[in-house]
Amino acid sequence: MEFLDKEPTVKAPAETFTGDAWFDVVHRGTGESRMRVNVVRFAPGARNAWHRHALGQTVHVTEGRGLIQARGGEVRPMRAGDTVYTPPGEWHWHGAAPEHFMTHLAMWEAPAGGGSETEWGALVTDEEYESRA
Structure with a gap:
């Protein structure tokens, strides 16, 4: 067993996030x-930019309410306990509800x-x- 070093919290960059996120x-x-x-x-209304992952991504909401959308799809609500999978190469975004x-x-x-992850x-x-x- 190994305890891993904890990196400090990072403010999400404005180039890839709208609003305040860490x-x-x-x-x-x-x-x-x-x-x-x-x-x-994510603070209320904050969200990341459109992005895609080479091997897909799983998002599991632990607190609050959020939104997620795949390109061409509808904006879908997420709540604590929800888990959403986006397949490899699918453009999407996610963030907090307003x-x-x-x-x-x-x-x-x-x-x-x-190679590129995201x-x-x-x-x-x-x-x-x-x-x-």
Whole structure:
């Protein structure tokens, strides 16, 4: 058994997030382990930019209420206890609902042999965010 060093909390960069969000790296596998896990905390209305993961991503909401959307799909609500999987290469975004904080675990794998884990696109516009049902 090994306790892993804890990295400090990081403010999410404005290039890839709208609003205030922070993340903690929980696990960044090395060697044969390519698993990545971050805790991400979103202030009301905060969200990440459109992005996709080479090997997909699983998001598990631990607190609050959020929103998630796949490109071409509807904006869907998320609540504490919900788990959402986005398949490899699917453009999507996720964040807090307008009047609620939201915290989730973001889990994904790095490709074997290196390469890009996540490709970032444009920030989610207010119009896209507000198109929720």
